[in-house]
Amino acid sequence: MLSLNHFLVLSGILFSIGTAGVFLRRNLITILLSIEIMLNAVNLTFVAVGRYLGTVDGQIITFFVMTVAAAEAAVGLALVISLFRHRQTLSPDAFTTLRW
Amino acid sequence: MPAISLHLVAFYAFAAIAVVASLLVVGQRNPMHSVMLLIVSFGALSGLYVLLDAPFTAVTQIIVYAGAIMVLFLFVVMLLNAHTEDEMVPVALGPHGMKIAVVLSIALAGEAVWAFSRISTSVFSTDPGVTGPISSVARIGIGIFTTHAFAFEVTSILILVAMVGAVVIARREP
Amino acid sequence: MPAFINPTVIAHLVLIFAVMNMLVLSSAFMVWMERKVCAYIQDRVGPNRVGFEGLLQPFADVFKLLLKEELMPKAADKFLFVIAPIISVTAALTAFSVIPFGTQITLFGLLDPPLRLEVTDVNVGILVVFAITSMGVYGIVLAGWSSNSKYSLLGGLRSAAQMISYEISYGLALASVVMLAGSLSLREIVMNQSGYWWHLIPRWYVFLQPLGFLIFFTAGVAETNRAPFDFPEAEQELVAGYHTEYSSMSFGLFFLAEYVNMVTVSAVATSLYLGGWLGPFLPDWLGWIWFLIKTLALLFFYVWMRWTLPRYRYDQLMEFGWKYLLPVAIVNLVITAALVIWLG
Numbered sequence: 001m002l003s004l005n006h007f008l009v010l011s012g013i014l015f016s017i018g019t020a021g022v023f024l025r026r027n028l029i030t031i032l033l034s035i036e037i038m039l040n041a042v043n044l045t046f047v048a049v050g051r052y053l054g055t056v057d058g059q060i061i062t063f064f065v066m067t068v069a070a071a072e073a074a075v076g077l078a079l080v081i082s083l084f085r086h087r088q089t090l091s092p093d094a095f096t097t098l099r100w
Numbered sequence: 101m102p103a104i105s106l107h108l109v110a111f112y113a114f115a116a117i118a119v120v121a122s123l124l125v126v127g128q129r130n131p132m133h134s135v136m137l138l139i140v141s142f143g144a145l146s147g148l149y150v151l152l153d154a155p156f157t158a159v160t161q162i163i164v165y166a167g168a169i170m171v172l173f174l175f176v177v178m179l180l181n182a183h184t185e186d187e188m189v190p191v192a193l194g195p196h197g198m199k200i201a202v203v204l205s206i207a208l209a210g211e212a213v214w215a216f217s218r219i220s221t222s223v224f225s226t227d228p229g230v231t232g233p234i235s236s237v238a239r240i241g242i243g244i245f246t247t248h249a250f251a252f253e254v255t256s257i258l259i260l261v262a263m264v265g266a267v268v269i270a271r272r273e274p
Numbered sequence: 275m276p277a278f279i280n281p282t283v284i285a286h287l288v289l290i291f292a293v294m295n296m297l298v299l300s301s302a303f304m305v306w307m308e309r310k311v312c313a314y315i316q317d318r319v320g321p322n323r324v325g326f327e328g329l330l331q332p333f334a335d336v337f338k339l340l341l342k343e344e345l346m347p348k349a350a351d352k353f354l355f356v357i358a359p360i361i362s363v364t365a366a367l368t369a370f371s372v373i374p375f376g377t378q379i380t381l382f383g384l385l386d387p388p389l390r391l392e393v394t395d396v397n398v399g400i401l402v403v404f405a406i407t408s409m410g411v412y413g414i415v416l417a418g419w420s421s422n423s424k425y426s427l428l429g430g431l432r433s434a435a436q437m438i439s440y441e442i443s444y445g446l447a448l449a450s451v452v453m454l455a456g457s458l459s460l461r462e463i464v465m466n467q468s469g470y471w472w473h474l475i476p477r478w479y480v481f482l483q484p485l486g487f488l489i490f491f492t493a494g495v496a497e498t499n500r501a502p503f504d505f506p507e508a509e510q511e512l513v514a515g516y517h518t519e520y521s522s523m524s525f526g527l528f529f530l531a532e533y534v535n536m537v538t539v540s541a542v543a544t545s546l547y548l549g550g551w552l553g554p555f556l557p558d559w560l561g562w563i564w565f566l567i568k569t570l571a572l573l574f575f576y577v578w579m580r581w582t583l584p585r586y587r588y589d590q591l592m593e594f595g596w597k598y599l600l601p602v603a604i605v606n607l608v609i610t611a612a613l614v615i616w617l618g
Binding site: 018019029032033051067075079080 | 119126134135148152173176177204209212216217240244248269272
């Protein structure tokens with residue numbers, strides 16, 4: 001039978017995949033995509049625990065997390081566009097000096 | 101043969117799709133393919149929300165994440181036309197960087213799995229008295245507009261700020 | 275016989291098969307209707323050689339398409355090039371699955387319990403249509419990108435930007451109807467429109483929300499990339515937009531997806547605003563005939579608009595969507611909310 005453990009383990013695996021992507025990939029867009037994976041893992045945890053406790057608050061918080069993720073993706077991508085225009089590359093290693 | 105519940109089969113199917121798609125997102129070189137695979141992963145997660153008696157969250161996930169945020173990513177990837185990068189892992193890790201990266205990632209995942217599997221073993225309650233009102237959109241609406249009304253208003257201002265900020269940051273200097 | 279094969283399951287499977295076939299055939303019918311209506315508007319006769327009054331013309335077109343050679347540009351991204359029309363068609367056909375087109379039928383007493391005329395009914399039905407329609411954007415964007423040609427890319431990007439811009443007004447018009455009906459399920463929205471005022475005027479939402487209906491239909495026309503909002507596939511400007519590099523059946527699939535999207539938007543507009551399958555003179559279980567008539571009327575409007583109105587330029591199109599249609603949709607929503615609270 002399905003239990004809370006199943007969903008929490010899955011969410012842990014997804015979160016660690018996202019974390020590995022953020023630390024190890026050298027492409028700004030892939031880093032942003034990995035952040036989205038992490039946010040989704042957290043959403044899954046919220047909904048699963050909400051279902052376990054029998055309240056609807058888990059889904060409400062998920063609603064807000066999705067909205068904040070949208071706002072963050074928009075601003076993050078605007079930054080990526082602006083950075084790309086400057087150095088013509090998407091690798092974060094090109095932006096290591098503190099000069100603009 | 102023991103009765104295998106349909107919920108369990110569906111859970112494992114969706115979970116496998118989500119994990120494999122996420123692994124490929126992180127492991128793919130081509131950012132365009134990464135974006136498409138992430139959409140597949142979101143679809144699988146939406147299926148998991150349906151299993152959790154949360155149809156509204158499932159549909160919102162498709163509308164907001166897979167339908168809007170990913171289109172934004174897709175536009176940026178297409179317009180920037182960025183080439184795939186040369187190294188996949190930081191140069192500082194040395195020539196065996198990829199192997200070390202994979203080992204460390206598996207260690208992290210293993211720790212997470214071990215930690216979470218010790219939390220609770222009780223099964224989801226199937227009592228209709230508990231699950232009945234869960235998926236009701238009306239209850240979600242009441243919750244958002246009464247208990248969490250402040251968060252709702254602040255989120256709307258946040259979206260406005262993000263919209264203006266994105267336009268200003270990405271603007272070409274005249 | 276295993277326990278799960280019983281008349282109800284078989285009837286349901288037959289119903290799903292019938293609905294999907296009907297959608298594909300309606301696309302063929304739309305091809306014929308478009309050419310005939312276009313012809314009569316332009317004071318000529320249109321196809322009249324193949325079959326009676328040209329009714330078999332769409333099938334002749336399909337045969338021609340099937341026999342053409344499938345081309346793929348050499349520098350195209352193979353996987354995305356192949357999968358783009360599949361995504362379009364899948365999204366178009368799936369969106370129709372939550373639309374109810376009649377009350378229950380019993381097939382003269384053979385079916386017990388009676389079968390409801392829909393593929394499925396979820397309690398967030400209208401949002402499912404919205405969600406799957408927004409997935410249809412990917413078919414177009416991927417087609418434009420993977421063809422690796424400048425006309426396709428421009429057409430694909432413009433089309434995608436147009437579709438996501440008009441989705442907002444579409445959703446706001448939807449929200450106004452949901453406020454009036456108090457439910458997200460399409461079946462309940464239609465059932466709330468039953469009855470008459472003063473025994474004469476049916477209680478359709480189009481009379482309560484005329485502005486909302488106009489907004490919804492305009493946004494729907496823009497969503498399906500039809501005239502006057504069809505700049506992304508304008509023949510005179512962009513060769514053929516995002517499907518320039520497609521030939522034979524892949525092109526046919528895009529065509530099919532566009533017509534099925536038109537049918538879906540008309541069907542949703544019928545359910546939300548025109549009372550779905552409700553109508554006088556016919557018994558309850560023949561309600562699907564009224565549904566068909568109303569949907570056909572809206573589809574006729576679609577075709578009529580295409581051959582009468584000139585095309586919007588792309589910047590005019592985007593300006594209209596963001597600066598005029600969106601504020602009007604918001605005002606409509608606010609007024610509806612105020613009236614619902616005030617009048618109870």
